[in-house]
Amino acid sequence: MSAQASSPEITFQPEHASGTKHIWKTFWLLSALTIVELVLGLLIYNIHKGENPNETLVLAFKGMVCILTLAKAYYIVSIFMHLGDEVRNLIMTIIVPLCLFVWFIAAFLWDGGSWKNLRNRYNRTEVKIENVAPAARENGAKD
């Protein structure tokens, strides 16, 4: 049933589930999460199409999609990649460094937002572009 130890350093073989039921369960779960994401994506699309898009609602839906994506990532890593079956030390050496992403994402998106604010306040090149073709710009939205 179970394979021989692949390396002499291995103390024990983790017990692998004999059936494939948990794999298929994960597959259906991932598919369901993806379908929910698509529904949310289409909702965002329809809100955007409307006259005055409700930005708060769009942001809330986008946040939900992000959370669903993290859930999908958890199931792929834990079940498909069998990280959940490994010993705690190995799990920790993978997961703890990835916590850097919390800072990484927050700091850099914040930086991007700051750039936008500074640009909108001080950068006047867009006005120059508008001077090139005033007629065409009249009704075109700002960039």
Place this chain on the structure above:
Amino acid sequence: MSTAAVQQGTKWWSGGKSPFNASYGKVMMWYFLMSDAFTFGAFLISYGTIRFSVNNWADPNYVFNSFPFAGHANLPLAFVSLMTFILIASSVTMVLAVHEGHNMNRKGVEKYMILTIIGGIAFLSCQAWEWTHLLTGEHVALLNDGTLSILPTTVKTNPWGNTVSHEAIAVALQNTPQNQLAAIAGSLHHGTEVHNVAAMSNAELIKLIEKADLHASQTGPIAFGGYFFGITGFHGFHVFSGVIINIIMYIKTKLGHFDQRGHYEMIEKAGLYWHFVDLVWVFVFLCFYLI
């Protein structure tokens, strides 16, 4: 967790055994994947930073709304959902191959490896179609010099800016030189009775274009194409190398190498890589297509 199977007093750190209870190769595969996660993370975060730093970004529902053989039908998210499901399905067949490997069932491993390889090739084909569609698909855009032109989506330019009003289009048409008007008229009326657009005068061309209810956008954020093609390309390269690795694993299975070795751990390691590719796609899907 299966740690419970080990007796209480196991001295993990006294040498002679892996404290992680995993072979060197598998531990290193995990660390490689972790570093690769940071590479992809850095790309995606850089994309996010640029996207946060400009006032407008291309709306994915307008950029990615086509489907093979569906002509000009507006189908936002449809094709990329298909690609996502292909990759999830190939991830399942991969984990089933690993499962058969645990059971030392060579025929089962072969079957599921073949299915995984087919899934990977299908995904790459979809991506090739999507890239071709973006690089050759041409949309009318209002350039900064006030003229209209037709633009594809490349790393240098794209037509995914704000929509231009009909009044502004009418003004811009007057500024647009004859050769660009002819190109626009040709793209709007291809397949119809109009053949000699190159020989027509500006006024005739404008009349022809206005008959067709022209839609135009401003040029989009310059960084869009670079990030899209760069990141999906880097991911596609990972899928491609994953397919190559899987083909090698299939051949080695077929030759009985793993039966001789007594275990199918190589399939597990290739599987880790393949699932990682699926994992990255989940985030690429989120960042480029959903939000």
